[in-house]
Amino acid sequence: MAHGADDRRGAQYSSPPCFMHELEGHADRETPADPAQWADVRRWRKAERERLIEDRLAISAEARGNMSAAIAAGLDTAIGGLRGRTISLYWPFRGEPDLRGWAAGVVERGGGVALPVVIEKARPLVFRSYRPGDRLEKGVWNIPVPADGAEVLPDIVIAPLVGFDAKNFRLGYGGGFFDRTLAALPRKPLVIGVGYSMQSIATIYPQPHDIPMDFVVTEIPG
Ligand SMILES: Nc1nc2c(c(=O)[nH]1)N(C=O)[C@@H](CNc1ccc(C(=O)N[C@@H](CCC(=O)O)C(=O)O)cc1)CN2
Numbered sequence: 300m301a302h303g304a305d306d307r308r309g310a311q312y313s314s315p316p317c318f319m320h321e322l323e324g325h326a327d328r329e330t331p332a333d334p335a336q337w338a339d340v341r342r343w344r345k346a347e348r349e350r351l352i353e354d355r356l357a358i359s360a361e362a363r364g365n366m367s368a369a370i371a372a373g374l375d376t377a378i379g380g381l382r383g384r385t386i387s388l389y390w391p392f393r394g395e396p397d398l399r400g401w402a403a404g405v406v407e408r409g410g411g412v413a414l415p416v417v418i419e420k421a422r423p424l425v426f427r428s429y430r431p432g433d434r435l436e437k438g439v440w441n442i443p444v445p446a447d448g449a450e451v452l453p454d455i456v457i458a459p460l461v462g463f464d465a466k467n468f469r470l471g472y473g474g475g476f477f478d479r480t481l482a483a484l485p486r487k488p489l490v491i492g493v494g495y496s497m498q499s500i501a502t503i504y505p506q507p508h509d510i511p512m513d514f515v516v517t518e519i520p521g
């Protein structure tokens with residue numbers, strides 16, 4: 300379930316962008332920022348996001364439910380004890396795995412749950428404590444966020460992904476929120492990406508701002 304760096308099961312190799320020959324073999328986060336190249340990567344990411352989100356929305360509710368349950372089981376295996384640990388989850392949208400049932404179990408087992416809150420575009424997220432049943436309010440993009448939860452620093456961040464690559468780099472919705480947040484946190488949490496194996500891609504063409512996840516959990520036992 301935890302996909303290591305060399306695990307490419309289910310990888311879908313999309314059409315390479317035209318500049319691929321320039322990047323191959325040395326595309327990692329030490330690659331210096333190159334504005335012309337970044338413009339190409341940004342265009343490529345936009346198209347890739349659209350394709351991946353469309354594919355994800357085509358999954359039936361039943362299959363999504365089964366895969367969400369398998370991902371929850373994989374998280375238990377990967378994380379182990381929950382007592383005293385604060386885990387940031389997310390309120391699912393656009394076909395993301397639904398881990399809200401698992402969140403209730405985390406609280407029952409003595410862990411804390413938090414949800415990410417967009418304070419402002421192009422700023423880091425904050426995390427607000429959440430217990431199932433707590434009052435929610437509509438945040439930016441109408442994403443429900445805890446209305447009264449205290450701001451907390453998570454020990455573990457569960458990051459829903461639009462795509463993930465062989466080096467555990469994450470493609471998100473394009474707001475740069477998770478990368479900005481991880482760069483700004485006073486101590487680095489354990490970062491676990493969650494998604495479906497069909498969201499695996501060969502590379503996201505990582506840029507200096509992209510921070511890799513510690514590992515990725517999908518519905519396929521690892
Ligand atoms: N369920 C869930 N909650 C989450 C996240 C997530 O990935 N999943 N986030 C993880 O970061 C944050 C929200 N991130 C988001 C980033 C962009 C868009 C969005 O709709 N963007 C526009 C275009 C963006 C732009 O280019 O300005 C769009 O897609 O139309 C939505 C949410 C916090 N909460």
Ligand SMILES: Nc1ncnc2c1ncn2[C@@H]1O[C@H](COP(=O)(O)OP(=O)(O)OP(=O)(O)O)[C@@H](O)[C@H]1O
Nearest residue numbers: 344469470471472473474475476477478479482508
């Ligand atoms: N630490 C950072 N400081 C400043 N800008 C950043 C930082 N991290 C990301 N960005 C900017 O955010 C924008 C979106 O980045 P990217 O394409 O990596 O988004 P994403 O990871 O898919 O989105 P999200 O995390 O919201 O799901 C880029 O313009 C990028 O330069």
